[in-house]
Amino acid sequence: MYDINKIYINGEFVTPHGTEVLELFSPVSGEKVSRVVLADEVDTQNAIAAAKTAFQTFRYTDKAERIGYLRKLHDIMAVRKQDLMDVMMEEFGCPRYFTELLISGAVNDFKNMADILENYDFEPTVGRSKVRLQAVGVVGVIIPWNSSNGFIATKVSAAISAGCTCVIKPSELSARQTQLMMEIFHEAGLPKGVVNFVTGKGTVVGAEITRNPDVNKITFTGSTNVGKTIAKGAVDTMKRITLELGGKAPNIILDDADFATAIPQALFACYINSGQACVAATRLLVPQHRLAEVNELAKNAIKNIVKVGLPQENDTTIGPMVTSNHWQTVQNYIRIGIEEDKAELLAGGLGKPEGLENGNFVKATVFTNVSNQMRIAREEIFGPVLCIIPYKDEEDAIAIANDTPFGLGAYITGKDRKRIDYIAERIDAGRVCINGDFHDDLAPFGGFKQSGYGREFGVYGLDAYLEPKAIIG
Secondary structure, three states, X not given: OEEEOOEEEOOEEEOOOOOOEEEEEOOOOOOEEEEEEOOOHXXXXXXXXXXXXXXXXXXXXXXXXXXXXXXXXXXXXXXXXXXXXXXXXXXXXXXXXXXXXXXXXXXXXXXXXXXXXXOOOOOOEEOOEEEEEEEOOEEEXXXXXXXHHHHHHHHHHHHHHHOOEEEEEOOHHHHHHHHHHHHXXXXXXXXXXXXXXXXXXXXXXXXXXXXXXXXXXXXXXXXXXHHHHXXXXXXXXXXXXXXXOOOOXXXXXXXXXXXXXXXXXXXXXXXXXXXXXXXXXXXXXXXXXXXXXXXXXXXXXXXXXOOEOOOOOOOOOEOOOOOHHHHHHHHHHHHHHHHOOOOEEEEOOOOOOOOOOOOOXXXXXXXXXXXXXXXXXXXXXXXXXXXXXXXXXXXXXXXXXXXXXOOOEEEEEOOOHHHHHHHHHHOOOOEEEEOOOOOOOOOOEOOOHHHEEOOEOHHXXXXXXXXXXXXXO
C-alpha cells in the first residue's frame, strides 16, 4: 500500500491543506494499492501564488539558463527511465511496448526543446519593427491519466523554454507517477515556484486554475466535454488556451495496399495504449469489394497476433482499462454495438478474457460492416474496440473520414503516393500518418473541429507559450 500525502509547491514537498482521501486500485488485480490525499482550492491558490512570484524573475532568464535546466531534466529522466516505465505499467496498466515509446518520448521532449531554443529568435525583425516574443505568464497544466508524465514533459518543456512558470494538475489516478515526476523536477534544481504540482480533482483544482485571474494560460489534454467547460470558464479572464481533446481517427486502407500487412497493422493502430488514446485509429475504412478478405485477416490477427495480457509481458498488445468504472463504460459501448442492427461482431465482445477475470481487462473487439452513423463509429469509446467501415471509392472514403465531429488524427495506407497525398490534403485532421508512421516529435500536434485548438511539439509548441509584442520605430 502506497500512502501519497505530499504535493510540490514553491520548491518544497508539502502536506496538502486538503483532507479528502482517494483510494486507488490495481487495474490488473483489482486490489487496493494506494491512498492519496487530495489537494484543494487553498493548495491551488498557494501554487498559483508561488508561480506568479517566480515568473517575475524567471521570465527574464536568458536562453542559456533555460537550456541548462532542460538538459538537466533530460539527463535525470534518462537515468530514471526504467522507474518511470515501471510505475506507469503498475499504476495505469499500459503495455510494456507502448510504455517504452511514451517514456522515451517524454525523456526526449526536454532535449528537443533545448535544441530548438539554441537557435530560436525571440526578437525577430518584421518590416520596420522589432517583435518581442515574451512569455505568456503563469500556465495551468491540466492533464489526464493515459500518459501523465508524457504530457507533463511535452507541455512543461515548452513552457520553461518560453520563460513561463507552471501549476500542474495531474490526474489523481496517476498519483504515483506524479510523485516520481515531482522528484525529478526537484532534483533538477529549478528556481522555486517555476514548477508546482497540485494533485486533486478537476472539479476542485482544475476549477480553481480555470477561474483564477493570476493564471494566464491553460494547456489541457482530455475529453472534449471537459475542454469546453474549461474554455467557457477561462474566457472570463481571457486566458490563452491550448486544448487537445477527443478523437475518432479514420484509418483508410487503399485497394493497392498490402492487406496482409496493413490489416494487422491497423489493429495495432486501434489498440495503442489498450485503445485508451485520443489518436487511436478506431475507424478502419476498407474497400467494400474486399470486406470479406479484411474480415478474415482481422480474425486471424486477433487469434494469432493480438494478445490481451499483463502490462509487463513483452508480447502484450492490450492491457487493462484504468478503472473498473471505465471498464464498464467500454462494456456498455460493446453492448450498444451488438444491439445496433447492421454491425456484425467479428471478434471479442462482452465480458473479460479467460484467466484475467480479476482485472479491468476487455476482449480485443472488432465490429465489421459498420455504418458511420452508428454510435460506436461516432463516439469516442476509449477502449480496444475497432469499427470496420466499408467504402465505395476514394471520394466516399474521404467523406466518411470527415463525417465526424472530431479531427485529431488520421491514417492512410497504400502504395501510390499521389493518391495518398490527394486524400491526405482533403482529410480534416491535425495529423495524417502515412503507411504506419505514427509520430514525429518535432511536427505540430493538435486537432481540427471538436478535437481542440492550438498545437504542441517543436517550434509550434513553443510559440503557444509566447505573446508577440511589436516595438515600432
